[in-house]
Amino acid sequence: MSHTARLSAENQPAKENGPTHRILRIDASSRVTGSHSRTLADYFEQQWLRKRRDAEIRRRDLASDPIPHIAPETIAGFYTPPEQMTGELRAATAVSDTLIDELQSADILLLSTPIYNFSVPSALKAWIDQVVRIGKTVAYDGKNFTGLVTGKRAFVICAYGAAGYAGKGPLTPFDHLAPYLKLLLGFIGISDTRVITVEATSADAATVSESIGTANREIEAAVAALP
Numbered sequence: 001m002s003h004t005a006r007l008s009a010e011n012q013p014a015k016e017n018g019p020t021h022r023i024l025r026i027d028a029s030s031r032v033t034g035s036h037s038r039t040l041a042d043y044f045e046q047q048w049l050r051k052r053r054d055a056e057i058r059r060r061d062l063a064s065d066p067i068p069h070i071a072p073e074t075i076a077g078f079y080t081p082p083e084q085m086t087g088e089l090r091a092a093t094a095v096s097d098t099l100i101d102e103l104q105s106a107d108i109l110l111l112s113t114p115i116y117n118f119s120v121p122s123a124l125k126a127w128i129d130q131v132v133r134i135g136k137t138v139a140y141d142g143k144n145f146t147g148l149v150t151g152k153r154a155f156v157i158c159a160y161g162a163a164g165y166a167g168k169g170p171l172t173p174f175d176h177l178a179p180y181l182k183l184l185l186g187f188i189g190i191s192d193t194r195v196i197t198v199e200a201t202s203a204d205a206a207t208v209s210e211s212i213g214t215a216n217r218e219i220e221a222a223v224a225a226l227p
């Protein structure tokens with residue numbers, strides 16, 4: 001089967017009883033326990049499973065199962081026409097193929113991540129560099145880019161230690177996490193992206209609890225609005 005045909009088939013809803021039941025959950029916090037972004041993603045999952053008992057959730061934990069950085073052979077493979085691929089290049093692009101298949105097979109991307117040094121954790125950047133790929137997730141005609149990851153929506157849960165990033169706060173210019181992820185997902189074709197943030201996770205217990213409560217209400221509203 002040609003690659004194009006395979007992608008189109010994967011973009012179809014898997015079951016007839018609803019288009020949004022397959023979730024790809026990706027967690028990026030280095031903290032496997034005590035992580036606010038992961039706890040909020042758990043809550044999203046619980047809410048979603050209450051609503052759709054037939055939901056399938058596939059998880060990818062970027063901390064427990066790190067994605068390798070792209071190597072020179074990976075880049076060579078990305079730009080080699082299929083008929084010229086060698087065994088070595090196929091091996092070097094196998095991780096990318098797997099990650100792209102996972103993404104294309106999902107209806108919903110649930111991505112949880114902290115901000116590290118004003119940007120994405122390197123574990124998540126490694127995933128991004130494997131997934132953003134000309135001819136597979138984005139088409140380029142020499143002039144324009146067109147995203148190929150269509151028919152999906154994304155929920156991105158972002159945890160910030162400080163307060164003041166959201167709502168034009170004083171740290172907004174330092175936020176290279178949420179705006180970047182929205183842009184990046186849009187670039188590959190996922191234009192329906194909702195960001196849910198929890199800020200001030202390094203603050204006192206009462207402030208943290210209030211921030212989490214607000215994020216939980218946002219998650220409930222987001223899941224309720226899903227078909």
Ligand SMILES: Cc1cc2nc3c(=O)[nH]c(=O)nc-3n(C[C@H](O)[C@H](O)[C@H](O)COP(=O)(O)O)c2cc1C
Nearest residue numbers: 029031035036037114115116117118159161162201
């Ligand atoms: C290496 C590192 C860098 C961080 N950089 C920032 C930052 O730039 N801005 C910020 O608000 N918080 C920063 N933090 C705090 C985390 O974003 C915060 O603790 C968040 O809750 C972590 O996500 P988690 O709770 O899901 O693990 C940083 C934390 C670490 C470990």
